[in-house]
Amino acid sequence: MPPRMKLTAITLDCSDPEALAAFYRQATGLELHPKSNSAFAGLNGDDGLLLGFQRVARYQAPSWPDQAVPxxxxxxxxxDNLEEAEALLLELGAAKPGHQPGGERWRVLTDPAGHPFCLTKRAV
Structure with missing residues (x-):
């Protein structure tokens, strides 16, 4: 039987961990991890999952959908509402690539560090 594992953290590379943590904190309402700093910042989820952001020297943002920098x-x-969420996130500093493969089913945005993320309509 394979070992039982619990996902405890997801960490994104970036050039400015504090700024990226601030973007996702405003977007999600997650609380800032108390030991966050300029090298590593994190957000605490209710279920114990940490969303982390780590400083990487010479960070290059992904060039989605082009894979020159994958x-x-x-x-x-x-x-709950794709249009409202998209508008808020764009106001917070997200960008909306021209390529939108999801049509009306989902939206692709990129965070201020260039990482793509998707918005989907919450299942009722």
């Missing part, structure tokens, strides 16, 4: 991962967030 995305390493992407996050998906369920929202």
């Amino acid at each position: 995305q390493q991962l992407h996050l998906d967030f369920a929202v």
Whole structure:
């Protein structure tokens, strides 16, 4: 039987951990980890999951959908209203790439460090 594992953290590379943590904190309402600093910042989820942001020298943002600098991962967030969530996130500093493969089913945005993430309509 394989070992039982619990996912405890997801960490994104970036050039400015505190700024990226602030973006995701405003977007999600998660609490800032008390030991956050300029090298590593984190947000605490209610279920114990830490969303982390670590400083990387010479960080290069993904160039999604072009793979010249490939995305390493992407996050998906369920929202009640796609239009409202998109507008808020754009106001917070997200960007909306021209390529939108989800049509009206989901939206692709990029965070201020260039990581793509998706918004999907919350299942009722």
